Amino acid sequence: MKRESKKTILEFDKNSKEAYEILGKKFAGIGKPPTNLDLFIFAMCYGFSNGNKVDSIQKSGTGARVEYVKPEHELLMSAIQFAETGSTESLLDQEERFEIAERYAEGGIRLLKDAVSQPGDFLQYISGQMVQTFHSHHKEE
Amino acid sequence: MRISRITLENFRQHKKIEIELNQSEKSFTVIKGRNGAGKTNLLKAITWAFTNKLAKDEIKTDPVTFVSFSALKEAGKGDIIEVLVRLDLDLGNSRLAQLERKARFVKTGPDSKDVQFSSSELTVLTSEDKGKGYQKDPNPELWLEKIFPDRFSHYFLFDGEHLHRFFKETEAAFVKKAVLEIANIDQLEKLVEHLTTVNQDLIKEAGAVAGVKGEALRKDYEFIENKIAEIDSDLNSKIKARVDLDENLDEAQQKMGDIASIQKDIALRKQLDSQAESANKRGSDAQNELHAWALRIGPVLMLSSELEKLEAEIKKAKQNNILPPPYKPEALEELLRLEECICGRDLKSSSEACTHVEALLKKFNELSDIGLTLSDLQQPLSFIKARIDSSFETLKSTQERIKASAQEEQKAMDELQTVKQKLLGNDDAHVAFIAIKYEDTKHALGRVLMQIGNLERQLEDQRGKLGEVKKLIENEAALKEKSQAVLRRQKFAQKTLEVAKELYVSFSDQVRNKVASNLNDEFQAMIWKKMTYKPVQIDEDYKVLVYNNDGVEMRSHLSAGETACLAFAFSLTLSDVAGFSYPMVIDSPLGRLDAEVKEFVSDVLANALNSEGERDGNQILMLMTDAEYNPDVAAALAHMKPKVLEIIFDEVSGETRLELVK
Numbered sequence: 001m002k003r004e005s006k007k008t009i010l011e012f013d014k015n016s017k018e019a020y021e022i023l024g025k026k027f028a029g030i031g032k033p034p035t036n037l038d039l040f041i042f043a044m045c046y047g048f049s050n051g052n053k054v055d056s057i058q059k060s061g062t063g064a065r066v067e068y069v070k071p072e073h074e075l076l077m078s079a080i081q082f083a084e085t086g087s088t089e090s091l092l093d094q095e096e097r098f099e100i101a102e103r104y105a106e107g108g109i110r111l112l113k114d115a116v117s118q119p120g121d122f123l124q125y126i127s128g129q130m131v132q133t134f135h136s137h138h139k140e141e
Numbered sequence: 142m143r144i145s146r147i148t149l150e151n152f153r154q155h156k157k158i159e160i161e162l163n164q165s166e167k168s169f170t171v172i173k174g175r176n177g178a179g180k181t182n183l184l185k186a187i188t189w190a191f192t193n194k195l196a197k198d199e200i201k202t203d204p205v206t207f208v209s210f211s212a213l214k215e216a217g218k219g220d221i222i223e224v225l226v227r228l229d230l231d232l233g234n235s236r237l238a239q240l241e242r243k244a245r246f247v248k249t250g251p252d253s254k255d256v257q258f259s260s261s262e263l264t265v266l267t268s269e270d271k272g273k274g275y276q277k278d279p280n281p282e283l284w285l286e287k288i289f290p291d292r293f294s295h296y297f298l299f300d301g302e303h304l305h306r307f308f309k310e311t312e313a314a315f316v317k318k319a320v321l322e323i324a325n326i327d328q329l330e331k332l333v334e335h336l337t338t339v340n341q342d343l344i345k346e347a348g349a350v351a352g353v354k355g356e357a358l359r360k361d362y363e364f365i366e367n368k369i370a371e372i373d374s375d376l377n378s379k380i381k382a383r384v385d386l387d388e389n390l391d392e393a394q395q396k397m398g399d400i401a402s403i404q405k406d407i408a409l410r411k412q413l414d415s416q417a418e419s420a421n422k423r424g425s426d427a428q429n430e431l432h433a434w435a436l437r438i439g440p441v442l443m444l445s446s447e448l449e450k451l452e453a454e455i456k457k458a459k460q461n462n463i464l465p466p467p468y469k470p471e472a473l474e475e476l477l478r479l480e481e482c483i484c485g486r487d488l489k490s491s492s493e494a495c496t497h498v499e500a501l502l503k504k505f506n507e508l509s510d511i512g513l514t515l516s517d518l519q520q521p522l523s524f525i526k527a528r529i530d531s532s533f534e535t536l537k538s539t540q541e542r543i544k545a546s547a548q549e550e551q552k553a554m555d556e557l558q559t560v561k562q563k564l565l566g567n568d569d570a571h572v573a574f575i576a577i578k579y580e581d582t583k584h585a586l587g588r589v590l591m592q593i594g595n596l597e598r599q600l601e602d603q604r605g606k607l608g609e610v611k612k613l614i615e616n617e618a619a620l621k622e623k624s625q626a627v628l629r630r631q632k633f634a635q636k637t638l639e640v641a642k643e644l645y646v647s648f649s650d651q652v653r654n655k656v657a658s659n660l661n662d663e664f665q666a667m668i669w670k671k672m673t674y675k676p677v678q679i680d681e682d683y684k685v686l687v688y689n690n691d692g693v694e695m696r697s698h699l700s701a702g703e704t705a706c707l708a709f710a711f712s713l714t715l716s717d718v719a720g721f722s723y724p725m726v727i728d729s730p731l732g733r734l735d736a737e738v739k740e741f742v743s744d745v746l747a748n749a750l751n752s753e754g755e756r757d758g759n760q761i762l763m764l765m766t767d768a769e770y771n772p773d774v775a776a777a778l779a780h781m782k783p784k785v786l787e788i789i790f791d792e793v794s795g796e797t798r799l800e801l802v803k
Contacts, residue, residue: 002510027436030429034436041440049443071521076440078518079447088454089507091514123432130435133442134536 005094007066010040013106014060019113026122037064040105041073047108048080049133054106066098077101142288143168143760144187144724146229151209151222152189153182156796163784164231168760171778172799173770174788179797180764183788184298184728190226190242191285192294193263208246211795213256216248221259232288239266239275240285289723292322296715301729314384316711317683323719324652329645336638341366343631348614350624355617358610365607372603376596379589386586393579403564403572410560417553424546430539438532441525452522455515464512470505473498652718653679659717660685663710677707685711702741705731709742716759724760731769739769744777 012020020039027034034042040063047053074097081090081097090096116122144162149155160183163170174180188194212222223245230238245259265284266275278284296319321327345366348359441448458464476482477498480489488495618624661677664687674695675688687696687707699707709730716722731739763783765774775785785802 001507002514027432030432030436032433038436042436045440045443048447071517072525075448075451075518075521075525076444078514079444079451082451082454083447088458088511088515091518092507092510123435124428126439127428127431127435130439130442131431131536131540133445134438134532137442137445 002092003095005066005098007095007098009061009063009065010037010069010098010105011057011059011061011063011102012036012040012109013054013057015058016106016109016113017060017062019109019116022116023109023112026116030123035064035068036062037068037073039109040064040101041076043108043112044080044101044105045076045108046112047104047106047110048083050108050111052107052111053100053103054110055103057102057106063102080104142233142723143231144228144762145231146227147183147187148225148227148229149183149186150225151212152186152224152226153207153209154179154211154790154795154797155182155186156209156211156794158797158799160786160799162760162762163782165782165784167781169778169781169783170762171765171770171783171785172762172788173765173767173785173802175767175790178788178790180766180788181300181728184300184726184764186226187228187726188294188298190228190240191289191298192291193242193261194294207244208256209795210253213248213253214795216256218248218250218255220248222246222248222256230288235269235271237268237271237275238288239264240281241265293719293723296323296712297723298726299728301727301731313682313684316679316685319711319715320652320656320679320683320718321649323715324648324656326645326648326652329641329648333638333641333645336634336641340631340634340638343627343634344611344614347618347624347627347631350618350621350627355614355621355624358614358617362607362610362614365603365610369600369603369607372596372600376593376600379593379596383586383589383593386582386589390579390582390586393575393582406560406564407569407572410557410564413553413557413560417550417557420546420550420553424543424550427539427542427546431536431543434532434535434539438529441529445529448522448525451518455519455522458512458515463508464515470502470509473502473505477502653681653683656714656718659714660707660710663713664707666710705742722759724762726762726764728764729766729769730763731765731774739771740773740777743774 020036020043023039023043024034024036027039077097077100078091081093081100082088084090084100085096115125118125143164145164146162147160149158149160151157160172162168172180172183208222208224216222223243225241225243227239227241230240232238241264242261243264244261246256247259249255249257263281263285265278265281267278267284268275318327321330345359345362348355348362455464476488477495480487480495482488482494482498486494488498615628618628657677657679660679664677665674673689675690675692678686678688680686685696685707686694687699689695696707712725716725731742770785787800787802788797789800790797
């Protein structure tokens with residue numbers, strides 16, 4: 001049976017609020033400032049692609065508002081949920097999907113926090129990684 | 142006369158050095174070296190030996206700049222430092238001489254500045270026949286004045302600047318002085334001046350003895366004469382000021398020429414700065430676009446494998462008819478409501494059949510939900526896939542823009558570096574200062590020229606008045622016997638003056654024409670546009686004129702190379718007119734010329750100096766920087782078979798040494 005989540009926020013871990021702010025500032029320099037949801041999704045995917053998921057998060061009361069979650073965000077979270085569970089039935093469970101998303105996002109933001117503190121241009125580093133991922137993906141195709 | 146060897150001791154940076162000059166038929170030696178290696182001081186040493194001056198107008202010998210620095214450092218308090226320049230001379234016809242000038246300085250304290258001039262000495266040893274030994278000349282100063290008059294020195298021992306200053310508008314005076322001095326007619330000019338004074342004194346005397354009226358006239362004459370002297374002195378000072386200003390203007394103009402190129406470079410620097418900035422901005426914008434792209438597409442890229450798997454799952458669901466949901470459980474729901482199957486089987490609640498149908502219904506609903514969920518994912522999936530596809534072009538073009546702007550920026554930065562290096566020390570303020578100075582000098586020159594015009598008119602006026610008073614005195618004197626006798630003497634002096642003037646005019650015209658003719662020959666031999674110019678002239682005011690075939694005066698419009706040729710031609714002409722060959726030592730002869738012109742001038746100079754037979758006995762020593770003696774110039778001068786030496790200053794020992802350049 002379908003299980004809709006009652007969550008109104010995809011939570012940031014209380015220890016990672018600052019890291020999200022820093023990441024937000026980093027990306028703010030390039031044009032339109034990113035929303036919390038943009039940062040959450042980015043961190044989630046980063047965490048997932050690096051295989052970094054925390055066991056649980058300590059809720060901070062702040063994060064990305066669920067009401068702004070669009071179908072493509074749902075798709076990305078669903079892709080992770082499917083990868084985690086291996087069953088399409090699990091996709092009926094939005095609560096579980098959000099929980100997995102939060103744990104990967106936390107894993108991701110921790111890695112990003114480290115990356116930000118490294119010497120060199122963080123944005124160059126991240127963009128470089130994305131370009132590399134893009135090209136390897138296209139090569140595979 | 143040729144210099145065969147130069148020996149320097151403790152002279153500026155030359156602690157001890159001996160230079161053997163080229164003794165072949167065309168005695169042509171090039172001494173090259175970096176700036177500060179000691180080339181100019183070599184010229185100064187030769188000039189000092191010949192004239193007891195360091196250079197033209199540089200009479201004071203400041204010990205600190207005169208004595209070798211290393212000798213000053215090594216010497217203790219009370220030590221004597223002897224500066225020596227010795228020139229071994231070949232006077233021709235087997236006659237040799239050794240000219241040695243020494244100056245002694247006493248070290249008075251520990252500091253390099255603690256040094257005082259003590260004494261100087263000139264020694265001349267002569268040998269009438271090679272190998273017969275030397276004899277000391279009892280009157281070396283007189284011997285030197287006879288062999289190489291002091292006043293000739295700056296026509297033969299000079300720097301490139303001197304060449305550059307030939308033939309300026311105000312240098313007619315220089316040309317006149319040079320020509321008359323070299324031809325010894327300046328003595329006749331002095332005689333004319335003397336006779337003029339005698340003549341005037343006699344007129345005054347005639348007036349004085351001519352009675353009361355005559356006395357008054359004598360006073361008038363004297364007053365006007367004083368007035369003329371006053372105006373004349375004023376005029377001379379203005380002319381001197383004009384010459385100085387002209388020189389300043391010339392220098393300023395030269396600097397302005399440099400400034401024009403500096404200003405061009407400054408404009409280029411600005412343009413390159415803006416190019417680099419614009420390229421940087423474009424690069425930065427493109428980088429930002431790339432970062433934005435990474436933020437936007439990154440999440441999708443990071444999950445691309447998972448999205449593919451999900452897509453495969455959706456495809457599978459479609460194949461298995463889960464998607465779109467095919468199940469319509471309304472019929473089952475209706476049977477459960479009726480509690481009876483269409484086959485008549487009991488579907489009452491809790492019955493086995495009812496439980497079975499309920500489980501079936503639950504499964505149907507679940508599959509429907511999954512199907513719907515997967516169905517919902519199809520649209521964003523297609524949307525994301527389309528976005529990835531389109532981002533390929535975006536990424537490609539962004540990366541190309543980043544690369545292109547980085548290359549453009551690098552190129553601009555490289556060029557900027559070159560221009561900045563070129564502009565080192567020439568900031569905008571400095572350039573503006575020179576431009577203002579140039580304008581100021583131009584205005585000051587304009588003012589002085591106006592003053593000169595006024596004074597010349599006044600002088601003319603006073604001379605007219607003087608003539609009138611002179612006539613009155615003569616009339617008055619004619620009445621008195623005593624004054625008649627004076628007047629007769631005055632008439633004789635007048636006659637002598639006229640003859641002397643005629644002689645002077647005639648001789649100076651002859652020499653002037655000879656110089657003009659020689660100058661023309663030398664000049665025409667040098668330039669390639671032989672058909673373009675009429676013969677070079679020197680007019681009565683000793684202004685050098687070069688007309689083209691259309692009769693247009695072209696001297697001020699000659700190219701830099703042609704002007705340099707004309708200047709060299711003039712120097713060579715002076716040597717011809719002097720009737721005695723002097724060694725010519727030129728410091729930085731090509732310094733002010735552009736690279737192309739350097740090659741051209743050195744080529745024509747080499748040809749002119751190489752003309753068989755005409756220049757035997759001439760000697761040329763050129764002191765050149767590395768930049769001047771470049772491979773093109775070296776190639777152009779090669780057929781003169783110069784002896785090329787390099788002067789090297791060793792910073793550690795503070796001494797110079799010479800190396801033969803092969």
